[in-house]
Amino acid sequence: SMDGDLTLRTQKLISINPRETYHIMVKLDRLFCALTNKAAFVRVKNIICEQGISEKTFNMNASDFKTQIYLGKSKIYFTGSNMSAYKGLMKGNGFLDLSRWPPKLLLDFKAYRLDVSELASALKLDYELKGSLDFKGVFNNQMEPCLSGRLDAVEGYLKNAKLLELISDFLNVPSLKNLYFERISSRVYFSSVNNEFIFDKISVSGQDINLNGDIRLKN
Numbered sequence: 001s002m003d004g005d006l007t008l009r010t011q012k013l014i015s016i017n018p019r020e021t022y023h024i025m026v027k028l029d030r031l032f033c034a035l036t037n038k039a040a041f042v043r044v045k046n047i048i049c050e051q052g053i054s055e056k057t058f059n060m061n062a063s064d065f066k067t068q069i070y071l072g073k074s075k076i077y078f079t080g081s082n083m084s085a086y087k088g089l090m091k092g093n094g095f096l097d098l099s100r101w102p103p104k105l106l107l108d109f110k111a112y113r114l115d116v117s118e119l120a121s122a123l124k125l126d127y128e129l130k131g132s133l134d135f136k137g138v139f140n141n142q143m144e145p146c147l148s149g150r151l152d153a154v155e156g157y158l159k160n161a162k163l164l165e166l167i168s169d170f171l172n173v174p175s176l177k178n179l180y181f182e183r184i185s186s187r188v189y190f191s192s193v194n195n196e197f198i199f200d201k202i203s204v205s206g207q208d209i210n211l212n213g214d215i216r217l218k219n
Helices: 116-122 162-171
Strands: 002-009 021-036 039-053 056-071 075-085 088-097 104-115 128-140 147-159 178-191 196-205 210-218
Touching (some): 075 104, 088 128
Antiparallel strands (some): 002 021, 039 056, 104 128
16 A cells, blocks of 8 residues: 655657647645555545646646556556546546557546636636536547537636637627526537547527537637
């Protein structure tokens, strides 16, 4: 067993785009790990993660992380994983396949009641968000799109977003620049190869608005 703190740090790794470099720092406070015959129980009180891509840095923090790990012949399985993040809860299962290079990572996860204003701050987004977000998705680093899922956000607003300004000007509807909603739902797909997000079957509803459509964001 192990009980203590652990910090992992990388510097100047090359990303998929050869013009970009990135670094990752992960700090685990009050890490406890107990090993038994081909299995492990892991608990972490606080997780501090910093990831920088070129000149942009993202900070992702979480707490009360727990998971059980099982060792197969060439795979490491994660089950019953859960943690608190952005005033909400995240749960999931997955595995890491070490028989491939790069190793295959698959995660099936759910997020409940995340505070989108805190999430936007962590991602350094330059617009104002408020609301509560649920997300259910799958991440697979060896398939395209590598991330797919469905999001639902309730009771919030979106202000100062460039995309909404473009739609507002195109439709000549000034009120769209500050979007107050009761519910937003959409399917989401992210491709790291094509560097694009796709929001499919979007539905936005509120007291004064009802929008439906699709959006593709590149670069």
